[in-house]
Amino acid sequence: xxxxxxxxxxxxxxxxxxxxxSANVAAQDKQLYRYTDANGKVVYSDQPPPAGxxxxxxxxxGDNVIETNELPLSARIASERYPxxxxxxxxxEPCEGAExxxxxxxxxxxxxxxxxxxxxxxxxxxxxxxxxxxxxxxDKLVSKGLNESRWQAMLDEAGYPKTPxxxxxxxxxxxxxxxxxxxxxxxxxxxAAAATGGGYPK
Numbered sequence: 001x002x003x004x005x006x007x008x009x010x011x012x013x014x015x016x017x018x019x020x021x022s023a024n025v026a027a028q029d030k031q032l033y034r035y036t037d038a039n040g041k042v043v044y045s046d047q048p049p050p051a052g053x054x055x056x057x058x059x060x061x062g063d064n065v066i067e068t069n070e071l072p073l074s075a076r077i078a079s080e081r082y083p084x085x086x087x088x089x090x091x092x093e094p095c096e097g098a099e100x101x102x103x104x105x106x107x108x109x110x111x112x113x114x115x116x117x118x119x120x121x122x123x124x125x126x127x128x129x130x131x132x133x134x135x136x137x138x139d140k141l142v143s144k145g146l147n148e149s150r151w152q153a154m155l156d157e158a159g160y161p162k163t164p165x166x167x168x169x170x171x172x173x174x175x176x177x178x179x180x181x182x183x184x185x186x187x188x189x190x191x192a193a194a195a196t197g198g199g200y201p202k
Contacts, residue, residue: 033058042077075106075161082138082158084109087123089132094146098133101151106164 035053037043049056086102086109088095102109112119114132127134127144135143141154156162 031058042081044073044077072161074159075108078159079108082141082160084155084158084160085112085136086110087112087114087119087126087132087134087136089113089115089119091132095133097148098135098146098151101146101148104164105155105160105162107155107160 031046033043033045033047033049033056035043035045035049035056037050038052043049043053084102084107086098088098088111099111112122114120114123114130120130123132123134124130126136126142129144131144133146135141135151135154137154137158141157143150143154
């Protein structure tokens, strides 16, 4: 009886392991397609693209791709279609404010330092001048100088989310409620004196 139960348990464990392995292989073989449709929109799909699709890219997804990428899908699509470049240098408050604006929205961006000869050459090619900071969104949207309302509108037009993704915490870290101030508890009352006569109450 014990041997039969042990054999059954071993067979069951092997079946569960095989099932988990096959599920893991299936997840690793997940196919994702990225392509541009007839209207010029970038599409991500697990279905093969239609015949008229352009710029088709086949990607393999592992089982943890989504969990490790903190950018939301809308931000990833926007950054592919309209990459953001910040032309800046150590100009103090305007340049620091420009970078802070992008960080507050969680926008991924490339920095070009216009103190470098190559950086200033790129800026002059783009704007015809040497004023910074300059925000470039995609190929066509360019704004000289920090103008928060204009920059926000450019990022909105490109489809970037208005807020950064929520921060993730390890289990048990960063999610605890803050300590609550309390008044010290009153000391417990002193125990009643033991009755005489053998220590038992009368």
